[in-house]
Amino acid sequence: MTVKQFNPKQTTTMDGPKQIIQEQSIQVKQLDSAPETTKIGFVSLGCPKNLVDSERILTQLRIEGYDVVSTYKDAALVIVNTCGFIDSAVQESLDTIGEALAENGKVIVTGCLGIKEDEIREVHPNVLSITGPHAYEEVVNQVHEHLPKPEFNPFLNLVPDHGVKLTPKHFAYLKISEGCNHRCTFCIIPSMRGDLVSRPVGQVLSEAKRLKAAGVNELLVISQDTSAYGVDVKYKTDFWDGMPVKTHMQQLCEKLGEMDMWIRLHYVYPYPHVDDLIPLMAEGKILPYLDIPFQHANKRILRLMKRPGSADRTIERIRKWREVCPELIIRSTFIVGFPGETEEEFEELLTFLEEAQLDRVGCFKYSPVDGAKANDLPDPIDEDIKDIRLQRFMEVQSQISKQRLQDRIGKEYNIVIDSVDAEGAVGRTFGDAPEIDGVVHLNGVFDVQPGQRLWAEIIHADEHDLWAVPVEDEEADIQDA
Numbered sequence: 104m105t106v107k108q109f110n111p112k113q114t115t116t117m118d119g120p121k122q123i124i125q126e127q128s129i130q131v132k133q134l135d136s137a138p139e140t141t142k143i144g145f146v147s148l149g150c151p152k153n154l155v156d157s158e159r160i161l162t163q164l165r166i167e168g169y170d171v172v173s174t175y176k177d178a179a180l181v182i183v184n185t186c187g188f189i190d191s192a193v194q195e196s197l198d199t200i201g202e203a204l205a206e207n208g209k210v211i212v213t214g215c216l217g218i219k220e221d222e223i224r225e226v227h228p229n230v231l232s233i234t235g236p237h238a239y240e241e242v243v244n245q246v247h248e249h250l251p252k253p254e255f256n257p258f259l260n261l262v263p264d265h266g267v268k269l270t271p272k273h274f275a276y277l278k279i280s281e282g283c284n285h286r287c288t289f290c291i292i293p294s295m296r297g298d299l300v301s302r303p304v305g306q307v308l309s310e311a312k313r314l315k316a317a318g319v320n321e322l323l324v325i326s327q328d329t330s331a332y333g334v335d336v337k338y339k340t341d342f343w344d345g346m347p348v349k350t351h352m353q354q355l356c357e358k359l360g361e362m363d364m365w366i367r368l369h370y371v372y373p374y375p376h377v378d379d380l381i382p383l384m385a386e387g388k389i390l391p392y393l394d395i396p397f398q399h400a401n402k403r404i405l406r407l408m409k410r411p412g413s414a415d416r417t418i419e420r421i422r423k424w425r426e427v428c429p430e431l432i433i434r435s436t437f438i439v440g441f442p443g444e445t446e447e448e449f450e451e452l453l454t455f456l457e458e459a460q461l462d463r464v465g466c467f468k469y470s471p472v473d474g475a476k477a478n479d480l481p482d483p484i485d486e487d488i489k490d491i492r493l494q495r496f497m498e499v500q501s502q503i504s505k506q507r508l509q510d511r512i513g514k515e516y517n518i519v520i521d522s523v524d525a526e527g528a529v530g531r532t533f534g535d536a537p538e539i540d541g542v543v544h545l546n547g548v549f550d551v552q553p554g555q556r557l558w559a560e561i562i563h564a565d566e567h568d569l570w571a572v573p574v575e576d577e578e579a580d581i582q583d584a
């Protein structure tokens with residue numbers, strides 16, 4: 104439980120894909136002897152949505168028999184999947200392309216920054232090709248152009264049903280749609296990824312089932328706007344397992360909830376129909392965890408951001424959600440120092456934090472993003488004032504987060520193990536999403552594997568993490584993943 108400043112860097116380095124593919128035993132051994140011309144390096148930058156795009160490209164390349172290697176020198180070419188969300192992400196993407204060019208020389212660029220081809224070519228004129236986000240086929244075609252497709256060999260081309268995953272075996276991202284119909288003035292994602300396109304619900308559920316069969320026991324549902332799922336196809340009815348299912352968030356969650364996995368919802372826009380998901384959480388069908396970016400509390404600022412809601416209504420909704428589902432954990436993100444934000448409006452945000460008592464909060468200072476509408480708004484806030492507001496925001500929220508973690512001491516939770524290190528096992532409760540939230544330390548517990556679950560009592564908490572000991576009763580038996 105923590106206050107985080109926005110950090111766009113969730114980078115999978117050159118080493119990552121190779122290592123994870125090896126851990127998943129996707130026939131790497133034989134492929135080590137593959138000809139040089141089938142070896143590809145891959146760097147994935149940015150958010151989980153980009154990671155899923157990387158997984159799709161890698162899955163297709165592995166199906167075709169290409170190998171993934173972990174060093175620039177071993178690769179015949181390198182693919183860089185870029186992020187272009189904010190200026191620091193753009194810079195990181197450009198630096199990574201530069202590094203790949205210097206170390207390898209043959210570089211294919213794809214991902215969000217790809218829509219700004221001129222900007223990339225200005226700095227790196229020698230990249231082989233550039234495409235925008237979710238251009239899976241184009242990327243694979245470009246690889247064909249520069250590295251001839253390996254001869255098909257059924258013994259080498261073994262890829263599991265669930266494809267290539269870049270996450271540990273026990274959890275996976277499930278991307279349900281692409282693009283976004285909103286036009287938040289601080290955001291350029293719709294211009295990079297286009298309007299909302301929902302995946303057919305049958306396809307999404309089949310993927311979930313395949314992931315479950317592959318050992319996944321936690322699904323992180325992602326998209327740009329998870330609660331808008333199906334709006335673009337007018338909630339069309341599809342079929343799955345011989346039964347009609349609507350392309351709608353509610354029905355998707357109900358079906359996922361029957362699969363006996365942890366189902367965690369990310370990037371939920373605060374639409375009124377989110378209220379209908381809370382009973383599913385109370386019934387234990389999906390995790391009582393909501394990642395819902397409120398961005399601000401003041402009505403005028405929200406209007407300038409083109410976001411819905413106002414503090415009063417949101418507080419009322421949170422109160423009702425907690426009435427229905429008292430264990431609900433809420434994660435949110437906010438922007439401070441948005442153009443024109445007055446001291447009073449900022450204080451309204453602080454009051455909102457006190458009243459909302461959110462569990463986990465990310466906060467970042469507004470910074471102009473090339474191409475965002477908010478750049479044209481009057482009265483930009485001085486950097487000094489933004490810094491002070493961010494600090495004040497963090498002081499208020501870290502006390503709240505700390506207290507909410509303290510409140511968990513003495514309670515028992517089902518913990519999923521993520522890793523075991525020299526001090527013992529490290530895991531998470533339902534209230535902790537991987538990579539972004541805190542962890543639970545089980546010091547001295549070594550006889551567990553990643554993906555296993557056990558019951559434990561929380562005995563200590565700091566501002567971010569929890570410490571727990573396994574519970575010595577019947578329920579404490581370690582469960583298989």
Ligand code: SF4
Nearest residue numbers: 283285287290292327
């Ligand atoms: S909801 Fe707003 S912030 Fe989120 S992707 Fe869409 S436009 Fe961007």
